[in-house]
Amino acid sequence: MRALDSDLVYNFRRSPIAIISTLIVVICVGAAALAPLIAPYNPFDLASLNLMDSMIPPAFLPDGTAAHLLGTDNQGRDLVSAMMYGGRISLIIGLSAVVFATIVGILVGLTAGYAGGAVDAVLMRIADVQLTFPAILIALLVSGVVGVALPPSLHEKLEVYVLIFAIGISRWPQFARTVRSSTMVERGRDYVLAARVIGLSGPRIVLTHILPNAWGPVVVIATINIGGSILDEATLSFLGVGLPATQPSLGTLIRIGNDYLYSGEWWITIFPGVALAALVLSINLLGDWLRDAVNPRLR
């Protein structure tokens, strides 16, 4: 394990893409995490908003002001601050959805892979059926159904959890399939037989022997899925089934800005868009690098 880690570090140091991607991710995550401390304004503080400040262009344009580096949106929110807070929400939803999908996927994958037979067949057919629908469609469906089922008063409060659930549930089959196939490989290994010879129970073997060895590919898939989940959230918010304008994520900001794109106020949509693209691209590049770095066949 220690050797693998140091190999990773070595690989990392020699990959400019990995280094630059990490840098961007760290900046984005840092800005998002520390938003309450370092953001110039609090975009949620309605009292501080002034409609007179709305639609101020970025500082480098003729009408811009140094007080709002990237300008303001239609409600007078400082765009830098809104993006920091928006990125925070995007990242929380993206990460939580992946954690959710990972947990569901690992449980299903371990069960299917170790039990085999009918259990495996049923679980995997469910996964197959779900994989035939685009993830975004499932997320749309889930968030639509939940939206109707819940009383409107709860919407704003629960919207974040609904999104996490909707995106997470649309992504678990990938994890389940990967974990299942590594479980099936490990299940036949002699060290698992050795544990069975002394009579250890199935769940104990799965948790102490198989899971630690099936773990590697999950980390890679999880990384790649974070980017996708953030995009899913942005898409849902852009389509208007995501977060409300009072709680803007990067996707919500893009949607709001989209209305003004053709009237000349391009910055409201372009800056959050660029931030979103940079973040997702970096995460995906990092995921690709990780996949190659831990795959012994490509080394």
Place this chain on the structure above:
Amino acid sequence: MADVLEAVKVSRSFDVSKPWLQRMLSRSGRRSLRAVDEVSFSIPKGTTLSLVGESGCGKSTVARLAVGLYPPSSGDIRFEGQSLSSARAQPALRRRMNMIFQDPYASLNPRWRVQDIVAEPLRAFGMLRGSAVGDRVGQLLSQVGLSPADGAKYPHEFSGGQRQRISIARALSSEPDFLVCDEPTSALDVSVQAQILNLMRELQTRLGLTYLFISHNLSVIRHMSDRLGVMYLGRIVEHGPAEAIFTEPRHPYTRLLLDAIPDLDAAGGVGRVRAGVGGEVPSPIAPPPGCTFHPRCPLANDRCRVERPDYTQAGPVEVACHAVEEGRG
């Protein structure tokens, strides 16, 4: 001497059918493979019974049946007179048998430290607690020729031979009486193989162990065995004291095997003229009728093609062969 393990007409079939859905669509039935076919043997305490045969002969399935990894499809395996199916239910009896595997790179969990690997049976059976576990692990590692300090390392830090020693230490940790050794040296180099074989014999003498030893290597078998069973397509075709079989092989398949071993004595001489036995092992899914060896057998006649041979006593050895029974061998 009392028998530690006894197998009585043990058979084991495996379902090799296609998945349910495909079977329904193509309207084909279930197919099964009879990996082990009415195998009987007994192993007296403190001795080694070896099973030899080529791939697909069912010897590894017998190994797994003997430690209860599979239940037999029919027949019975008894551990000190008690049926294994009930014995497996009792940890007190399960503790007394263990297994050593072929591939030392696959039989140790790569994410576990050696001390945890060796201590796993101790913990599983609740035999020791706390610091006593560490002491016992150190003692076990010394017993197999490693240092107690090696316990803190991971398996990848060891060579193949050392890993097999770790495997043996794990197998011995619950103080078993009976060990199943499934090709324990076939993944090792010869000089290391000698170390492991010597160690296993030393431990047998010192601890009074009983072995079921599985191998395809006849030289290793000869070195290790008291009794020997030769397997072909799921059946034991010849069974008796190892020395008797090696000095006078009776079954045509045993003779073929012994003749096929490339021999060191051949060095420099003219290549040995081999008996003209060719052919390959048929698929165990559709074994030939009668004696399953008849398509490759130089002595086969019409009876062999239809009637399955029963065991004939020939000296100290039991042979399943019509030719031997009729005195044609």
Place this chain on the structure above:
Amino acid sequence: MSALLDVQDLSVDFPTRRGRLHALDRVSLSIQPGEILGVVGESGAGKSLTGAAIIGLLEPPGVIVGGQVSLEGRRIDKLPPEQMRRIRGRQIGAVFQDPLTTLNPLYTVGRQLVETMQTHLGLSDRDAKARAVQWLVDVGIPGAAERVDAYPHEFSGGMRQRVVIALALCAEPKLVIADEPTTALDVSIQAQVIALLRRLAREHGTAVLLVTHDMGVIAETCDRVAVMYAGRVIEVGSVAAVVHRPSHPYTEGLMASIPALRARVDRLAQIDGAMPRLNAIPPGCAYNPRCPKVFERCRHDRPNLMPAKETQAACWLYAEGAVHG
């Protein structure tokens, strides 16, 4: 008679970030036309690597860092890949452990034989087809006339290896490199395949470099044998001398540790310890920490092959003026 294949001081390194590993260290071998040379050693000794380096199929990051390989007096270790590929088909055939790495699953075995012969021998379609059938007969495939149109997956493991042998020999190369050709096969099939390889090599006057860990196979098949240890050739000699009267203490230990089929002993002779990993090869003779006859010189001077009893051995016991022999 000049050697068909001559390998001089061949060294292969594997650069890793923890330093260069010397996987082959000044290996020298030669094979006469029609001779079968065995290369034997434990896993990691460098025997397969030697075969791969000779035919230019080193897996990266392995690189040849010294020495030379000559085939019929012509250097082939520095040839461009395209020329090397032509030599591999025409002048050097190859048989590997897993026949499926050599056979193309999409073509019938007949087509593969025909294409190989047409590329290298320029035969007409009819001649090539007839010869392909004849080759399958020669390697003992029953019903060769029909089986020539079968695909590799329709053959059993032993039969596939026979097809590979036919494929390796059909372009009539002068040398065949066989790397563990029988290791994946069952005991009773091994003997058949070994006998076949030996017979065909003799009939066609093909030289064979047979890489294996099985001393029994070596003893039955080879004329001469080279023993490798930790990336070096430590003993070379006639097969009878190396097997029965070895000079190098390692070869002695190796032979004694093989359980005999004809008799039973109470305890096998064993060599303690294990072959060093490539990153921890001791100075001097690589075998010195395990050697029962070690003396001072072995610990810091590296021995080269020198005449020793009936063989050549890399061992200071046989140095001129040595008092320890």
